Ligand SMILES: NC(=O)C1=CN([C@@H]2O[C@H](COP(=O)(O)OP(=O)(O)OC[C@H]3O[C@@H](n4cnc5c(N)ncnc54)[C@H](O)[C@@H]3O)[C@@H](O)[C@H]2O)C=CC1
């Protein structure tokens with residue numbers, strides 16, 4: 001029996017993601033939670049003739065507890081999205097509190113679940129989940145994942161377009177490493193399964209890198225105030241969750257990029273740290289999945305000079321983003337200890 005849960009299930013990402021998970025036959029039970037509209041979304045999805053039994057809860061009457069109890073995989077797309085002119089970091093103020101509260105619920109009611117964090121800014125919200133789990137003595141670095149799959153999906157699509165074979169997008173594999181915002185998104189195009197044309201101009205190459213790094217802005221601008229990527233994110237989230245579920249069921253050798261605590265694989269982390277020339281607590285690299293979570297964090301491999309420069313540029317911002325998340329939680333706990341009424 002596999003139970004998957006979506007926290008923020010009534011939102012722009014939450015609804016199509018829940019639909020795609022309902023369509024996944026590997027799921028026996030699908031728990032939906034949001035502060036609004038979940039009962040309706042759940043009843044709607046429950047009429048689809050696939051195996052997953054769907055339940056939907058709101059906060060009253062222990063809704064979070066009922067949703068999370070028995071969960072194997074919890075996906076979190078709860079939180080506010082960007083509007084034009086905002087960075088992902090601008091979302092921190094609101095989303096940090098939402099993610100901290102939901103992580104507290106997971107630590108309490110489903111401490112062994114795999115946690116897949118979509119809420120932005122991912123570079124800071126993943127460290128928030130880790131700190132909350134540490135505080136509750138249930139931290140397992142192998143089970144916390146920042147979902148960076150949309151960057152990978154975009155890289156496949158944009159490379160397929162550029163090589164003039166849009167139909168080959170599903171087969172194009174480009175590792176995208178680092179984190180999930182702007183310059184922290186580093187596509188390793190030299191490792192693409194489908195090489196770029198050898199005569200690609202420097203400008204066209206730079207434009208491709210920039211498009212992968214700032215693909216989210218393209219959507220935010222086009223939606224013109226109505227939010228950010230939802231449908232492509234739901235697809236990416238369902239892809240990632242699908243791989244996690246396959247690993248959970250015992251399939252070996254699944255490798256995907258994800259923003260994970262490097263403590264998940266100390267030996268892999270040591271090699272990665274050497275490549276990065278910097279100590280980071282979290283990083284997105286190719287990770288191998290197993291039934292217990294992260295089995296191995298892969299090294300970056302051979303980088304071009306340009307890629308090495310992108311990695312170097314990503315490190316300071318990642319360091320700051322990670323610290324922002326960690327400090328937020330530690331300061332909250334410190335304040336709570338001083339004033340238990342908080
Ligand atoms: N990791 C990634 O690649 C991507 C991340 N995102 C992020 O995903 C998040 C959600 O985006 P959208 O679905 O477009 O936003 P949305 O506003 O359409 O939906 C968010 C949902 O979260 C719910 N929510 C708010 N507080 C909650 C709480 N305490 N508990 C449970 N649910 C709660 C809201 O009621 C709403 O239904 C944003 O932070 C966005 O930046 C968006 C696209 C890609």
Ligand SMILES: O=C([O-])CC(=O)C(=O)O
Pocket residue numbers: 081082088120150215216217219220228229
């Ligand atoms: O751009 C945003 O704010 C949403 C997001 O993370 C993405 O589309 O990659």
